[in-house]
Amino acid sequence: MNFLTLAAKNLLRRRGRTLLTFLGVAIAITVLVSLLSLNSGYEKELNKEVNSLGVHILAVPKGCPYEAASLVMHGGVIPDYLSAFDLENISNIKGIDLATPMLMHQFIGKDAMSGEDVPYVVFGIKIDETKRLKSWWKVEGRYFDDNETGVMLVGRSLAEEQNYSIGTVMLSGPFKNFTIVGILEQTGDQDDQFHFVSLAEAQRVFNKKNKITTIAVKVKDVGKIAAVSEQLEKIPDIQVVTMTQIMGTIMNLAGSARSLLLTVIAIALIISAFGIINTLLMSVNERTREFGMMKAIGASGMDIAKIVLTETIFLTFIGGIIGTLVAIVGSNLIEGFVKGMLPYSPKGSFVSLSPELVVFALVFSVILGFLCGLYPAFKSSRLTPMEAIRSGAD
Numbered sequence: 001m002n003f004l005t006l007a008a009k010n011l012l013r014r015r016g017r018t019l020l021t022f023l024g025v026a027i028a029i030t031v032l033v034s035l036l037s038l039n040s041g042y043e044k045e046l047n048k049e050v051n052s053l054g055v056h057i058l059a060v061p062k063g064c065p066y067e068a069a070s071l072v073m074h075g076g077v078i079p080d081y082l083s084a085f086d087l088e089n090i091s092n093i094k095g096i097d098l099a100t101p102m103l104m105h106q107f108i109g110k111d112a113m114s115g116e117d118v119p120y121v122v123f124g125i126k127i128d129e130t131k132r133l134k135s136w137w138k139v140e141g142r143y144f145d146d147n148e149t150g151v152m153l154v155g156r157s158l159a160e161e162q163n164y165s166i167g168t169v170m171l172s173g174p175f176k177n178f179t180i181v182g183i184l185e186q187t188g189d190q191d192d193q194f195h196f197v198s199l200a201e202a203q204r205v206f207n208k209k210n211k212i213t214t215i216a217v218k219v220k221d222v223g224k225i226a227a228v229s230e231q232l233e234k235i236p237d238i239q240v241v242t243m244t245q246i247m248g249t250i251m252n253l254a255g256s257a258r259s260l261l262l263t264v265i266a267i268a269l270i271i272s273a274f275g276i277i278n279t280l281l282m283s284v285n286e287r288t289r290e291f292g293m294m295k296a297i298g299a300s301g302m303d304i305a306k307i308v309l310t311e312t313i314f315l316t317f318i319g320g321i322i323g324t325l326v327a328i329v330g331s332n333l334i335e336g337f338v339k340g341m342l343p344y345s346p347k348g349s350f351v352s353l354s355p356e357l358v359v360f361a362l363v364f365s366v367i368l369g370f371l372c373g374l375y376p377a378f379k380s381s382r383l384t385p386m387e388a389i390r391s392g393a394d
Contacts, residue, residue, distance in 0.1 A: 021279045025319025025365065026326060028272030033327035033361045035265050038335065041352030055133065056225055057217035058241040059090055059232055081211035086238060090215055093231045097220040100129035101212040103202045109173035112162040122195040124202020133218055141166040141182035146198050153182040157192035174205050276312065276372040301381035308380050312373030313366055320365025324358055
């Protein structure tokens with residue numbers, strides 16, 4: 001017996017009910033695919049924007065974390081220092097993508113316009129690691145090497161204020177005779193006002209051998225910042241300042257959005273499942289005479305159950321295909337609607353329709369059909385020929 005052919009013919013005999021069931025399944029699968037793709041894409045874009053912050057965690061000497069963070073970010077001087085040993089301990093923590101040391105210090109130099117002594121801020125950095133941390137950095141001229149001496153980078157705003165250019169030689173201060181080999185393009189943050197030299201040069205100039213002001217940390221997964229911070233806090237003399245003060249609200253929004261989306265998906269699937277079961281039970285009740293005649297001519301209860309299950313899976317699979325296509329075609333409209341509803345959304349497109357998601361939706365529709373068809377199939381298989389024919393005659 002060709003169950004697929006028989007199931008298709010049975011469904012075509014009831015076109016109205018079949019169409020409505022198709023639509024019910026299609027709507028549920030559309031909601032499933034659309035919301036899962038939006039959830040996945042939203043999190044990817046959100047993580048991308050959070051990663052663009054560069055520094056996720058600052059490790060500073062023990063003390064007031066907020067004061068330390070302000071000093072580091074705005075160019076103040078921290079009285080205590082970390083060591084290479086602290087850097088090694090931090091680098092060994094699982095989940096850290098990059099831990100780079102910095103030595104920040106103030107120095108006095110001549111203002112190019114007024115000739116007066118004014119304070120400046122210099123950062124001693126490891127250039128290759130800093131470029132990984134601040135991937136948006138672009139430079140006019142070139143970067144220095146970590147083992148290069150007598151050279152520096154300067155921020156764009158500082159260069160414009162002091163009339164620096166590539167090849168300018170510093171004429172005063174502890175960096176007298178240092179040559180500017182690169183000028184950073186405008187970043188829009190504090191980097192525009194700073195001098196940058198290699199970490200080794202900064203330690204030599206200020207006689208701070210092996211001393212570090214702060215260790216900038218970038219984690220592999222921004223969702224694990226809290227866990228990494230807990231590990232960092234276990235290191236003696238380390239105070240941790242995370243960027244969660246900045247992005248905590250955004251990550252909470254992501255979690256709330258995820259919960260809302262999953263709730264909507266669950267409701268849509270439950271409604272669809274009950275609709276399918278109701279349709280199948282009505283179909284079984286209407287076809288008791290038909291099933292009785294089939295049993296009377298030799299069909300087994302298993303054959304009847306296979307017919308019902310095949311019809312159900314056929315319904316949900318076709319509905320799944322329709323729903324997936326609708327989700328793909330209408331993804332831009334759905335994204336625009338969701339962006340208008342969310343209090344914060346990333347700048348880029350966050351619809352992420354992957355082949356894996358499409359396959360998942362189709363497999364899920366088949367599983368949904370199988371589960372929804374179990375009870376109607378069991379009920380139909382239990383009918384005896386006499387009960388079925390008598391019920392049909394009534």
